[in-house]
Amino acid sequence: MRERAIPEATVARLPLYLRSLAEMTDRGMHTVSSEGLADAAGVNSAKVRKDLSYLGSYGTRGVGYDIEYLIYQISRELGLTQDWNCVIVGVGNLGHALANYRGFSARGFRVAALVDADERKVGERVGELAIEDFEDLERIVKERQVSIGIVATPAVAAQDAADRLVSAGVKSILNFAPAVITVPDDVSLRKVDLSIELQILSFYEQRKAALESLRRGKRLTASAAKSTRP
């Protein structure tokens, strides 16, 4: 019994395919070629075929893939056939936005609790939920079978929040705070860092500007105008 190891890069693209496939069923389509899916997902078709081949041979040569079946297979692989309970730690600006976000439940992620260390916030209602005390995190996680922790505290508190999540038994953490946090090996950690994204954009923007003024100035030959890959 060989356990196929799906490459990380592939795992990151599966949700993208899933979204495109869902849009296709909405449009009444039933099958799609790797080329069609590639266009919709913004990648190339060889990548689509290789990615999907990690899940099994679910396509039909000369025809393409059955959309509904593929949705099922990808959902199963991603663990989306069950619902996952999440807790948002730190309900400030961002935490509020996340708590009110309906796109969450669309894929079976349920915000089961909101916790904050600021006791003045405890009790405040946000949508259907009330903010609870950070100190009760462990109990909340156990009682509601929370499996994903979303950290939206200030950077200084992020490691603490993560530590508490880990000791409560949470094995998946999504961190929005601009801080490097460490977790045990058996805990998955992903981060979303707005500031880093902006700085990356800034790098390429600045580079474009530099190339532009170089080209305008004509100091160097045409060979300086190298293609930039964003």
Next chain:
Amino acid sequence: MRERAIPEATVARLPLYLRSLAEMTDRGMHTVSSEGLADAAGVNSAKVRKDLSYLGSYGTRGVGYDIEYLIYQISRELGLTQDWNCVIVGVGNLGHALANYRGFSARGFRVAALVDADERKVGERVGELAIEDFEDLERIVKERQVSIGIVATPAVAAQDAADRLVSAGVKSILNFAPAVITVPDDVSLRKVDLSIELQILSFYEQRKAALESLRRGKRLTASAAKSTRP
């Protein structure tokens, strides 16, 4: 004058180093070894040295790197010696959170305008700014020299928002909407997709659960015996 091509992966880590270095100056440090910086940034030291070597030879053997100088060099490379004006397109839940986010300006990113297509929102004040009409985007971008567009509209409107940003002359776009959007080659596009992150976590969580029950039960459960071809 050689044209150094800095690898994308390196560019993505530079902001991380920058943040760690800033924390170090706050703590009164003046030099740091690649090992020290690696620990702070959560990577390994060889990677740090290679990354930094793309910028030039700014270290001193036997000693390490001068923190202040390194901050300057990385900032320069990332284009952070100037301020960048941003416009937030779509001021709903998320747009509000972003507009109120102070961490923005910390690295020289200034929210110069908020625009929304919903005229009932136009005029509403958010922090120091008032929401303006999406139709005025082009004028706003020109007048305030906006160079970065942040798309926080619903998914269906994201491509439209991006198109308008592009035709207004914006060359860098950060997209929060869960939609594949396409832009011309000379425009940089990055995306932040919460839902994808959660699904990636879900994949690993599910796999941990599968491995666990495999280990416990020593018998193949239905979910563990999955994707083998019939």
Next chain:
DNA sequence: AGAGGCTTGTGACCGCATTCTCAAACTCTA
């Protein structure tokens, strides 16, 4: 000044991901 210790910078290597390519497998038509 020379020895010893530390740390950088980089060439070499390795592994993963992407892309290329094409035989195999399917559908459709006549």
Next chain:
DNA sequence: TAGAGTTTGAGAATGCGGTCACAAGCCTCT
């Protein structure tokens, strides 16, 4: 049933990024 057209699945080739390993260079101590 044969032949043309389409599309998958996967082996091979390529390229990029990460890691290793170590010579080169700097500092301190004696």
